[in-house]
Amino acid sequence: MADTKREIERKYESEDSGLPDLTGVAGVANVVDKGTADLDATYHDTSDLRLASAKVTLRRRSGGSDAGWHLKLPVAPGVRDEIHAPLSDTLPDELAALARSRVREGQLVPVIRLRTTRDVRHLVDADGALLAEVSVDRVRADRLFGGDGKAEWTEIEVELADGGDPAFLDKVEKRLGKAGVRPSKSPSKVARALAETKGGKPRPSRAGSAPPVTAGDHVMAYVRAQRDAIVELDPAVRLDTAEGVHDMRVATRRLRSTFRTFGKVLDRQVTDPVADELKWLAGELGVGRDQEVLAERLMSALADVPPTLVHGPVHDRIHHWAEASERGSRSRLLAVLDSARYLALLDTLDALAADPPLLKAAAKNPEQVLTKAVHKDFAKVTHLIETAMAEPPGHDRDLGLHEARKKAKRTRYAAEAARPALGKRAKTMVKSMKSLQSLLGEHQDSVMAREILRELSAVAHAAGESAFTYGLLHGREEQRAAAVEAEVPGAWADIKDRAPV
Numbered sequence: 001m002a003d004t005k006r007e008i009e010r011k012y013e014s015e016d017s018g019l020p021d022l023t024g025v026a027g028v029a030n031v032v033d034k035g036t037a038d039l040d041a042t043y044h045d046t047s048d049l050r051l052a053s054a055k056v057t058l059r060r061r062s063g064g065s066d067a068g069w070h071l072k073l074p075v076a077p078g079v080r081d082e083i084h085a086p087l088s089d090t091l092p093d094e095l096a097a098l099a100r101s102r103v104r105e106g107q108l109v110p111v112i113r114l115r116t117t118r119d120v121r122h123l124v125d126a127d128g129a130l131l132a133e134v135s136v137d138r139v140r141a142d143r144l145f146g147g148d149g150k151a152e153w154t155e156i157e158v159e160l161a162d163g164g165d166p167a168f169l170d171k172v173e174k175r176l177g178k179a180g181v182r183p184s185k186s187p188s189k190v191a192r193a194l195a196e197t198k199g200g201k202p203r204p205s206r207a208g209s210a211p212p213v214t215a216g217d218h219v220m221a222y223v224r225a226q227r228d229a230i231v232e233l234d235p236a237v238r239l240d241t242a243e244g245v246h247d248m249r250v251a252t253r254r255l256r257s258t259f260r261t262f263g264k265v266l267d268r269q270v271t272d273p274v275a276d277e278l279k280w281l282a283g284e285l286g287v288g289r290d291q292e293v294l295a296e297r298l299m300s301a302l303a304d305v306p307p308t309l310v311h312g313p314v315h316d317r318i319h320h321w322a323e324a325s326e327r328g329s330r331s332r333l334l335a336v337l338d339s340a341r342y343l344a345l346l347d348t349l350d351a352l353a354a355d356p357p358l359l360k361a362a363a364k365n366p367e368q369v370l371t372k373a374v375h376k377d378f379a380k381v382t383h384l385i386e387t388a389m390a391e392p393p394g395h396d397r398d399l400g401l402h403e404a405r406k407k408a409k410r411t412r413y414a415a416e417a418a419r420p421a422l423g424k425r426a427k428t429m430v431k432s433m434k435s436l437q438s439l440l441g442e443h444q445d446s447v448m449a450r451e452i453l454r455e456l457s458a459v460a461h462a463a464g465e466s467a468f469t470y471g472l473l474h475g476r477e478e479q480r481a482a483a484v485e486a487e488v489p490g491a492w493a494d495i496k497d498r499a500p501v
Helices: 093-098 167-178 189-196 215-238 244-261 268-286 289-303 314-326 329-337 340-354 366-390 395-422 424-462 468-498
Strands: 003-013 030-045 057-062 068-076 079-085 109-124 130-143 150-160
Touching (some): 003 167, 068 093, 079 093, 093 215, 109 189, 130 189, 150 167, 215 244, 215 329, 215 340, 215 395, 244 268, 244 395, 268 289, 268 329, 314 424, 329 340, 366 395, 366 468, 395 424, 395 468
Antiparallel strands (some): 003 150, 030 057, 057 068, 068 079, 109 130, 130 150
């Protein structure tokens, strides 16, 4: 099984003069010599270096205390998540899957071999607890694919101890700076090796693109950001992190909304089929997720009920419902992420980002085009809110408020895309629509919770159990929904008064 850890480290240039004295760093009581290790690592990538262009590294390393396969995913500058699998002759399936959103149908090949002699020191506090590991690495690099170059260098690497305060690295850096040691220009050893050996180099980072000027530039900048989010969140979804599924689902929704809102900028004959595939992906991501959220709501509501009012195995019924809903959803989602349909969607998004189907309005002034699009979405929200609240409480009002919530999301995403061009006006719209979305989301959650409570009540009744507690919870949910409905007119009036677009 693969293990994951958060790696926080910094690299520094070295003239091979050894490690400066670090006993003067605040908090360091001792520098412990941990000896020397010989490391032999082979880095794998596609022939066009897709992993390197995304600042992802995949290696097989022998020697040292953590021999094995390592996949490193960027989190922030100097921060990466490292997934470790045991040493084997072939790439473990788990790591291959985590790299799939970037590799796709490409083939991984050995591209760089690094042989490192590592001189290790531990910086410890007065109690002997590890603060950071510092190493002087003498590196020899050999190009294995795309060239035959070689390179050699020495660097200093400082890795924060697990759970340590990142501010400690600032103290170490200050001490190294006084000794004439400067931060490395390369984010990783393999990046430096690729730069210094003969052969192909990683594709330029997308972050270096020119700032948006036209309406099309602004829309496509947002589209590319969501495309990147889907690709980058893929490993988080596979690892079942807390918000991975939710965040990827939001990125798919943002893309679909952008295609619809800015239909005067991007040709919908091209984007509509893509939006259909994004809808499919969002639906697959939602399998199990919505039930999980509802189960948490019901469990929380049940916890607020006095024990004397809980009649029958209500907790077990809710738990078993949630468990049955979740069963199989995880394996199904992983199958989706490995499917040809999903990988084809990623390729389609790449192609659209590289050659967008721009219409005439794309070349126009962004303020005019984007303002008109956001205003149009806002007008739809207005109509839906007013129509829903004109209905008596019940099914039609519930449905109308749900539609208004979906349109509020779309307006929010449109304002997000327009924010770089429209500034504070769009920022205010984003904030207003987020507030409305939250309010109407509470209402929709209550509608769904009541539906589940009615189902559970019927099952309990058929089993000869008391349905009293389900009715009590249902009544409380009705009160929550009524409170939201009473709040909507005033909240909407405030939003319209501040509407800047």
